[in-house]
Amino acid sequence: MVVAQSGGPSMVINESLVGAVMAARGSSRIGKILGARHGIVGILGDDYVDLRKPSAKKLEAIARTPSSALGSCRRKPSAEDCKAIFESFRRLNVGYFFYIGGNDSADAARIVAEEAEKAGYPLVVYHIPKTIDNDLRSCDHTPGYGSAARFVASAIRGDDLDNRALGGVKIDIVMGRDAGFLTAASALARVREDDGPHLIYLPEVPFSEAKFVRDVKAAMKRFGRCVCAISEGIRGRDGVPIGAKLGTGETDSHGNVQMSGTGALGDSLARLLKEKAKIKRVRADTFGYLQRSFPGIVSETDRTEARAAGAAAVAAALAGRLTKGTIAIVRGRSRKYKVSYAPVPIERAAKHTRSLPREYIAQNGHDVTAAFVEYARPLVGKLPECEIL
Amino acid sequence: MVVAQSGGPSMVINESLVGAVMAARGSSRIGKILGARHGIVGILGDDYVDLRKPSAKKLEAIARTPSSALGSCRRKPSAEDCKAIFESFRRLNVGYFFYIGGNDSADAARIVAEEAEKAGYPLVVYHIPKTIDNDLRSCDHTPGYGSAARFVASAIRGDDLDNRALGGVKIDIVMGRDAGFLTAASALARVREDDGPHLIYLPEVPFSEAKFVRDVKAAMKRFGRCVCAISEGIRGRDGVPIGAKLGTGETDSHGNVQMSGTGALGDSLARLLKEKAKIKRVRADTFGYLQRSFPGIVSETDRTEARAAGAAAVAAALAGRLTKGTIAIVRGRSRKYKVSYAPVPIERAAKHTRSLPREYIAQNGHDVTAAFVEYARPLVGKLPECEIL
Numbered sequence: 001m002v003v004a005q006s007g008g009p010s011m012v013i014n015e016s017l018v019g020a021v022m023a024a025r026g027s028s029r030i031g032k033i034l035g036a037r038h039g040i041v042g043i044l045g046d047d048y049v050d051l052r053k054p055s056a057k058k059l060e061a062i063a064r065t066p067s068s069a070l071g072s073c074r075r076k077p078s079a080e081d082c083k084a085i086f087e088s089f090r091r092l093n094v095g096y097f098f099y100i101g102g103n104d105s106a107d108a109a110r111i112v113a114e115e116a117e118k119a120g121y122p123l124v125v126y127h128i129p130k131t132i133d134n135d136l137r138s139c140d141h142t143p144g145y146g147s148a149a150r151f152v153a154s155a156i157r158g159d160d161l162d163n164r165a166l167g168g169v170k171i172d173i174v175m176g177r178d179a180g181f182l183t184a185a186s187a188l189a190r191v192r193e194d195d196g197p198h199l200i201y202l203p204e205v206p207f208s209e210a211k212f213v214r215d216v217k218a219a220m221k222r223f224g225r226c227v228c229a230i231s232e233g234i235r236g237r238d239g240v241p242i243g244a245k246l247g248t249g250e251t252d253s254h255g256n257v258q259m260s261g262t263g264a265l266g267d268s269l270a271r272l273l274k275e276k277a278k279i280k281r282v283r284a285d286t287f288g289y290l291q292r293s294f295p296g297i298v299s300e301t302d303r304t305e306a307r308a309a310g311a312a313a314v315a316a317a318l319a320g321r322l323t324k325g326t327i328a329i330v331r332g333r334s335r336k337y338k339v340s341y342a343p344v345p346i347e348r349a350a351k352h353t354r355s356l357p358r359e360y361i362a363q364n365g366h367d368v369t370a371a372f373v374e375y376a377r378p379l380v381g382k383l384p385e386c387e388i389l
Numbered sequence: 390m391v392v393a394q395s396g397g398p399s400m401v402i403n404e405s406l407v408g409a410v411m412a413a414r415g416s417s418r419i420g421k422i423l424g425a426r427h428g429i430v431g432i433l434g435d436d437y438v439d440l441r442k443p444s445a446k447k448l449e450a451i452a453r454t455p456s457s458a459l460g461s462c463r464r465k466p467s468a469e470d471c472k473a474i475f476e477s478f479r480r481l482n483v484g485y486f487f488y489i490g491g492n493d494s495a496d497a498a499r500i501v502a503e504e505a506e507k508a509g510y511p512l513v514v515y516h517i518p519k520t521i522d523n524d525l526r527s528c529d530h531t532p533g534y535g536s537a538a539r540f541v542a543s544a545i546r547g548d549d550l551d552n553r554a555l556g557g558v559k560i561d562i563v564m565g566r567d568a569g570f571l572t573a574a575s576a577l578a579r580v581r582e583d584d585g586p587h588l589i590y591l592p593e594v595p596f597s598e599a600k601f602v603r604d605v606k607a608a609m610k611r612f613g614r615c616v617c618a619i620s621e622g623i624r625g626r627d628g629v630p631i632g633a634k635l636g637t638g639e640t641d642s643h644g645n646v647q648m649s650g651t652g653a654l655g656d657s658l659a660r661l662l663k664e665k666a667k668i669k670r671v672r673a674d675t676f677g678y679l680q681r682s683f684p685g686i687v688s689e690t691d692r693t694e695a696r697a698a699g700a701a702a703v704a705a706a707l708a709g710r711l712t713k714g715t716i717a718i719v720r721g722r723s724r725k726y727k728v729s730y731a732p733v734p735i736e737r738a739a740k741h742t743r744s745l746p747r748e749y750i751a752q753n754g755h756d757v758t759a760a761f762v763e764y765a766r767p768l769v770g771k772l773p774e775c776e777i778l
Binding site for chain 2: 005008009035038049054058061062064065066067068069070071072073074154155157158159161162164165166170250260261262263264266267270280282283284285286287288289290292293294295296383384385386387388389
């Protein structure tokens, strides 16, 4: 088997890797366990790691380490690429291919699977879900989301206390290019009536500068200060992300425009408030890559599920009901939080994403509902308690 | 007594507050224990909290909470302000005033103390040291630094793993307007030979764009990737901070230009590298206010010392040797890490700051020395371990 990681890293993507490797080690039907470095780029360059070698202790340490231990890539395989992949696989006698990533990675795995069928190369392909954006259609929630959401909620809780001390407006830009799940998680920071975030802006609600200025003025009047959690993916009525217009225009091979790794959106909104709302102290932070990589900020539920999803993919591949699948994370309907892992067709995760459902978005267009908080709380876990005078 | 907090909040400034309050509660010579909200602004507005009221349990919870529980301000008291302060103090029968903050807060406390002498108002004034910048001349290191340094080192360790996965150049902008101590702490993230940060730029070394581009190119050649930790306070040969030139021009009443709360410096350096070094993937994050407010990211040494410094100030004020003092944190010379708390004249902490000493800056101008790492390690504590494949 070959396993690889693709797309943006997360806090728990290595849990899925280790889950898959441990499951494979436990089966007599798997021979070599190879990790390709930097996703399909490693396959194309014959850059493999022997994953039978590391001790269980080392694998556990890898599992607890943020980012993608095998390295990552953002590459959509061409028909040419696929030919080269099968040559490599043939040479190494590869029958199973596991690809851990988000919707673009699922789509890349789907392409490999379909090209394998066309080429008559016998290959079982499984996508293992991972994305901090929580936007896979196949999952109630995705491994990686709970931990990133925990970072965001914790950061907002601390930042809200900072804003209490010095006042003014604080803008915090949160990751999530198309879906507002991660920005919505900022609401978990609230305990008291006047806790921030006071305003939450999601990509799912068309962003209006005039409304934003009005909202901030109203919050300043009510709370004497204002903390805003704003998605990097907010867009106007034209549907074009505002951050993309301000950014570098750089795109990856899946056509995604760069939005993270720049403070342009936050700075532009801060300028707007200073000019239009005449507020003196306005600060903007862009949480950036720390949301997916800060060591130790992990949701234990997320960690457990990421491991289980990796193991489930190997079990499903060996069971052989689907030749191209992904693992759906299904949430039980009982009050007590419980999930199961179901193999489903890979198309369910590939390419198209989901947005934050309407019932999670508040009527006023700048908040989330209690239903969202109920949905997200068990994924994130208990946050550090904070007390005020 | 009146106690108040001033300047930028930190992870452990409430430990100092609680340390002072608990010490005062333990003395029969202190009557009312009043906390002024938002520093001297609260004194001027008669906005006090009765700090005898909260239970010990609540105070412990406050101590563990980031930011300044009493609120903060950035205000230099005028002679007029001081008159109003003494009127308030006379009415409330205040004989002791404790001000927790950095060099500007120490200077504010010094002004209050000197004006009190002039006005013949009997007042013992103690400054309690706090600054994540670690730039007080009176201390080996300041409460707040260890925890912020822990955030920076952890963030860089995670971000370095992220950069390993996806490559390119990552720029991380770190707080510290005049002193490079916090940026230097990024070096604690390193374990392996090729771990980032690969380049460290400090305010103490004149920044040259041409050298920066050369350094990054060389690091890309050597490591195939590059993580840069850059102080928000870097300045060219003219001594003017580059971030201040790019920023909003906003200043506080101590004359400090706004540098945090904007991504402008990182974005500008990223553009420079794309243009001049022709590197495709360049990303910039500005760590921002999370460095001083992220709940749970605390150095235990820092926490303990912040509490002790608060208690030491009250003890020194009651002992009555100095009428205007600050607490110096003195490090023992033995191998085993140990500190003591000494009352010294307030002028030692006020106004003027210290820079990162020359022996902590590497000859090449873009790194720190082993001596710095030895200095900083015990202040920050052990970081979460990370493993790579």
